[in-house]
Amino acid sequence: xxxxxxxxxxxxxxxxxxxxxxxxxxxxxxxxxxxxxxxxxxxxxxxxxxxxxxxxxxxxxxxxxxxxxxxxxxxxxxxxxxxxxxxxxxxxxxxxxxxxxxxxxxxxxxxxxxxxxxxxxxxxxxxxxxxxxxxxxxxxxxxxxxxxxxxxxxxxxxxxxxxxxxxxxxxxxxxxxxxxxxxxxxxxxxxxxxxxxxxxxxxxxxxxxxxxxxxxxxxxxxxxxxxxxxxxxxxxxxxxxxxxxxxxxxxxxxxxxxxxxxxxxxxxxxxxxxxxxxxxxxxxxxxxxxxxx
Amino acid sequence: xxxxxxxxxxxxxxxxxxxxxxxxxxxxxxxxxxxxxxxxxxxxxxxxxxxxxxxxxxxxxxxxxxxxxxxxxxxxxxxxxxxxxxxxxxxxxxxxxxxxxxxxxxxxxxxxxxxxxxxxxxxxxxxxxxxxxxxxxxxxxxxxxxxxxxxxxxxxxxxxxxxxxxxxxxxxxxxxxxxxxxxxxxxxxxxxxxxxxxxxxxxxxxxxxxxxxxxxxxxxxxxxxxxxxxxxxxxxxxxxxxxxxxxxxxxxxxxxxxxxxxxxxxx
Numbered sequence: 001x002x003x004x005x006x007x008x009x010x011x012x013x014x015x016x017x018x019x020x021x022x023x024x025x026x027x028x029x030x031x032x033x034x035x036x037x038x039x040x041x042x043x044x045x046x047x048x049x050x051x052x053x054x055x056x057x058x059x060x061x062x063x064x065x066x067x068x069x070x071x072x073x074x075x076x077x078x079x080x081x082x083x084x085x086x087x088x089x090x091x092x093x094x095x096x097x098x099x100x101x102x103x104x105x106x107x108x109x110x111x112x113x114x115x116x117x118x119x120x121x122x123x124x125x126x127x128x129x130x131x132x133x134x135x136x137x138x139x140x141x142x143x144x145x146x147x148x149x150x151x152x153x154x155x156x157x158x159x160x161x162x163x164x165x166x167x168x169x170x171x172x173x174x175x176x177x178x179x180x181x182x183x184x185x186x187x188x189x190x191x192x193x194x195x196x197x198x199x200x201x202x203x204x205x206x207x208x209x210x211x212x213x214x215x216x217x218x219x220x221x222x223x224x225x226x227x228x229x230x231x232x233x234x235x236x237x238x239x240x241x242x243x244x245x246x247x248x249x250x251x252x253x254x255x256x257x258x259x260x261x262x263x264x265x266x267x268x269x270x271x272x273x274x275x276x277x278x279x280x281x282x283x284x285x286x287x288x289x290x291x292x293x
Numbered sequence: 294x295x296x297x298x299x300x301x302x303x304x305x306x307x308x309x310x311x312x313x314x315x316x317x318x319x320x321x322x323x324x325x326x327x328x329x330x331x332x333x334x335x336x337x338x339x340x341x342x343x344x345x346x347x348x349x350x351x352x353x354x355x356x357x358x359x360x361x362x363x364x365x366x367x368x369x370x371x372x373x374x375x376x377x378x379x380x381x382x383x384x385x386x387x388x389x390x391x392x393x394x395x396x397x398x399x400x401x402x403x404x405x406x407x408x409x410x411x412x413x414x415x416x417x418x419x420x421x422x423x424x425x426x427x428x429x430x431x432x433x434x435x436x437x438x439x440x441x442x443x444x445x446x447x448x449x450x451x452x453x454x455x456x457x458x459x460x461x462x463x464x465x466x467x468x469x470x471x472x473x474x475x476x477x478x479x480x481x482x483x484x485x486x487x488x489x490x491x492x493x494x495x496x497x498x499x500x501x502x503x504x505x506x507x508x509x510x511x512x513x514x515x516x517x518x519x520x521x522x523x524x525x526x527x528x529x530x531x532x533x534x535x536x537x538x539x540x541x542x543x544x545x546x547x548x549x550x551x552x553x554x555x556x557x558x559x560x
Contacts, residue, residue, distance in 0.1 A: 078527040079519075080479035080480070082479075082486070083519050086506070087512050090506065090512040115311065115313075115508060115510065116510060117511070210374070210375075211373070213373045213376055216375075224375070224379070231383075244383075246383045247383040250379050250380040250383055254377075257372045257373055257376060258371045261370075261371040261372070
């Protein structure tokens with residue numbers, strides 16, 4: 001990156017380090033922190049949406065919809081989330097390819113032949129002719145969907161609990177005013193549930209942050225991948241030979257996560273404080289007595 | 294079937310390569326479950342005592358005790374378990390192969406890099422941090438009257454802790470602690486996906502499941518089997534914890550019966 005970096009073998013000390021830390025692969029390493037933040041930014045809203053859908057479904061009056069909602073919300077209770085992270089992307093990929101196989105391929109050959117999953121070339125997802133970035137985006141999309149499904153189920157649990165926690169009298173009053181069920185939901189239930197949901201949701205956000213290294217298992221080139229790649233021992237055939245430095249790379253990643261959770265905790269505490277102002281809850285009451293509001 | 298104890302290194306050595314039967318998958322994945330149960334049991338056992346100590350240290354007025362406890366809890370609760378595994382493995386590998394000399398004795402260190410010890414240490418420390426936070430919260434909400442009553446009886450120090458503080462703390466913390474235990478049990482699936490290698494293909498249930506899914510390109514059989522095993526084990530864990538909960542609440546007439554078990558899913 002710097003002009004004096006042209007011949008790494010003559011450098012030493014700080015100059016060597018400054019050149020080493022600005023190589024192309026290190027730039028990819030730094031960019032992968034952005035990938036993590038991007039994943040968080042995309043997944044959180046989608047998961048919240050899934051969670052809202054799941055919570056509403058499990059309150060539904062139509063029995064099949066309610067069953068679906070109940071199953072969805074309880075699926076993460078007994079099964080480790082990592083099983084879903086491994087299962088959902090493959091299942092989704094094969095499902096999509098199977099659908100395309102039915103539509104695009106001429107042959108009626110079965111998709112499963114022995115231990116192989118075979119679809120014709122035009123049904124492959126993404127097409128083997130498509131450029132590298134399409135493959136990357138496709139893998140990332142599958143990862144986002146897997147995360148959203150799992151964390152949507154977590155969020156559905158939280159939101160369902162929050163909806164149940166809204167005082168029944170509030171909803172009955174709204175009904176007495178002649179509001180339709182939709183109006184009750186929109187005007188009374190949803191605005192009031194947030195204060196009950198927020199502690200759970202903030203907890204969920206923390207778990208989501210701490211689940212992002214699992215991207216590595218899905219084959220995404222994330223920070224864990226680069227920490228392992230860059231940290232591994234480099235012989236003199238590399239421009240910047242060094243011994244096994246994976247420990248230091250992982251320490252850097254650890255510090256990144258500690259910072260993320262620390263900052264999130266500070267911010268979420270403030271939001272919770274704000275939202276509980278004036279609420280008929282213990283926190284709101286404590287604030288009223290202390291004369292903060 | 295010769296795969297019943299495959300995860301421990303007994304029985305048939307070669308994993309099946311073709312013609313996978315349902316029976317093979319059930320047996321191998323079930324044999325891997327032994328590791329999950331082993332990690333969960335010992336991590337919870339050791340972690341429980343460590344957590345009690347940490348929670349007490351966190352309530353201490355002595356900042357030499359309190360600050361380290363707070364730092365420990367922040368470190369392990371604030372970072373992903375996955376990274377902790379990697380970091381621990383890299384750190385343990387760096388120990389000298391031949392062992393460390395302490396007072397003339399050579400202490401072997403190579404066993405620490407094996408999953409059974411290294412991963413167990415990480416899991417223990419991790420659950421200790423989470424449980425310590427739960428126990429600390431429970432200690433803070435022990436009713437003042439209980440403590441005053443204990444002091445009025447002339448109890449101090451250890452006796453007061455053993456007979457009043459600790460049972461009440463456990464009683465209050467138990468529902469959340471159960472939740473933590475479930476989370477830890479589920480986290481044991483991470484062991485063989487993190488830095489710790491599966492020696493001679495002796496892995497946990499998810500290790501074998503992903504082996505089968507990788508060999509057959511069919512995720513719809515192996516992963517549901519793992520899910521089934523975990524659902525059954527989790528239900529057993531909840532049942533077990535319900536028994537403990539009844540015992541902890543036995544002096545409160547009606548309380549144990551009334552507590553409806555509704556495990557939270559948030560750690």
